[in-house]
Amino acid sequence: QQVLLFSCRLRLFPSKLKSKWSGPFIINEVMPHRAVILEDLATKRTWTVNGSRIKHYLGGGIERLTTFVQLQEA
Numbered sequence: 001q002q003v004l005l006f007s008c009r010l011r012l013f014p015s016k017l018k019s020k021w022s023g024p025f026i027i028n029e030v031m032p033h034r035a036v037i038l039e040d041l042a043t044k045r046t047w048t049v050n051g052s053r054i055k056h057y058l059g060g061g062i063e064r065l066t067t068f069v070q071l072q073e074a
Contacts, residue, residue, distance in 0.1 A: 001027050002057040005038065005049060024057040 004023040025038040034051035 002059065003027060003036075003038070003054040004057050006053045006055070021055070024059070025054075027054075 002024040003026075004021040005025055007020055007022055025040055027036055028039050028046060029037040030051070031037065031048070035048055036051045036054060037046055037048050038054070039046045
């Protein structure tokens with residue numbers, strides 16, 4: 001299963017508009033007490049994180065639609 005990882009680094013303004021979620025990563029194993037072992041797809045590196053810092057990755061890109069409405073004075 002693929003998940004995204006929340007990175008909570010304490011920086012005030014430089015990364016204000018930057019996404020706080022990174023990934024996707026693969027779940028290798030679920031340990032007791034909500035610990036999860038993740039694997040990076042690119043580097044095959046594994047590490048343990050708290051399960052409350054991950055969320056499901058649904059995959060694919062996000063299609064963004066834009067609508068323009070022209071207003072007329074009455």
